[in-house]
Amino acid sequence: MADLVYQQVITDLNKRIMANEFVDKKLPDERSLSEQYQVSRSSIKRALNVLANQGLIFKKRGSGTFINPLYLKNQSSFKYEGTNLGITDSLNTEGAQPSIQLLDFQVIPASQELQQDLFLAPDEFVYEIKRLRLLDEQPFMIETGYIPIKLVPELNRQIVSGSIFSYVQKALKSAVTKSFLSISADVSTATDQKLLSLKATEPVGVMGGIFFLDDGTPFEVSNMRLHYKYMKYTTFVSTEQ
């Protein structure tokens, strides 16, 4: 992971930027960086592109490469959480202790929609996994996941009470690295209110996701209903490719 040239450059530049080494908010030009790091300009470009996509730097042809001042100042709100897929993972770092309470676990025939999303034949089965996620004992999310049994036939209550993704990574030697996410809001249902301690007027955030394995196999369809105060999705968006 860290043995790639451009990754090392990214890591080091990140460090230097955070250490405020570039007081004028300007990075050395690509050719100089290429010299400094003793790597090709292509690798420098690759590294800079990653940083630019994260919103950490801006590049301006003819002018130079500049550090996004907000990135240094405003770090509180400026975190590229779009890189996190699993919800557990994206919250691990917040300091609070995450835990999981298994609500329901069974095997059911795949609905038509699930057949589509998970690319299954009409007679195939899926696990239905309902879990309550907590942070420091405080429930914040109701998660309903559907996973084809054929992908992980050995799933059981114990595995499902922990991180499914990290189990899969070991068992299948294939990580969950991609997902198609949709984010919206909804009125809370009675169940939501009960499980998440919400008042009747308080809403839930809804995140729907299809998660894929490395090789593109759709692995899980997940529907997440979050306490509205816990849902904050932040991302840096660029319309250029």
Add this chain to the structure above:
Amino acid sequence: MADLVYQQVITDLNKRIMANEFVDKKLPDERSLSEQYQVSRSSIKRALNVLANQGLIFKKRGSGTFINPLYLKNQSSFKYEGTNLGITDSLNTEGAQPSIQLLDFQVIPASQELQQDLFLAPDEFVYEIKRLRLLDEQPFMIETGYIPIKLVPELNRQIVSGSIFSYVQKALKSAVTKSFLSISADVSTATDQKLLSLKATEPVGVMGGIFFLDDGTPFEVSNMRLHYKYMKYTTFVSTEQ
């Protein structure tokens, strides 16, 4: 825009994929594509990377490049809307007729938070622009935007009643191409309920954004409160870089 080699490859591959030319869901290998298109393999790689980041294809070393089956089947939900910045723009294509109703327009001193986000000195001023956005006469979003007056001193009610971004693109010859977005949900206020015809129990989706010009200048801070049924943010997320 379309005169770049890799862009042309993207466009063409997109067309071929959508036309279902690759029945086995597998693309030709990079070397063959390089031959076919008479461009270097680097350019093919670049094009494929873009498509992979959009979730349209999956690449697997040693195996080949494959089309995401969901992309063809499930196109309804599978649109990379993360590429859209301006809300007008992302809704233009939906068929409905968007319009804007100006609620309020004035110049105020920048608050401390705005000074930070827009990188202003303590004595600088900003426009405060409150607008109601509608789709087919139906209000769906309350938008409050803040723009430094020094960036566009000539702003007026008429300009502000249309698309500010496209005005800026012409006036400053600098497009708004990047933004830092945050998405959440909230209980609707009395004002929300009135303007968006919401019931007391119905929530709003909240989108906060800092929009940047090409050169990285923070241009606008915007706070958007959406009718919850109109907020759906969808994106393809990959943890690899």
Add this chain to the structure above:
DNA sequence: TGCGTGAATTGCACCGGTCCATTTTAAAAA
């Protein structure tokens, strides 16, 4: 028939180059 083993396939990282577009600069001209 089944099983390894090695070759072919295929994508990945990286290099080092060419030419170009945009911006900045500095020098020259008015």
Add this chain to the structure above:
DNA sequence: TTTTTAAAATGGACCGGTGCAATTCACGCA
């Protein structure tokens, strides 16, 4: 001093390579 013009700086697109790593496939052996 101001304006114009030319040169330098800087990032962008693209090329065509090399060697490697993961996967697949076919062939020969048991």
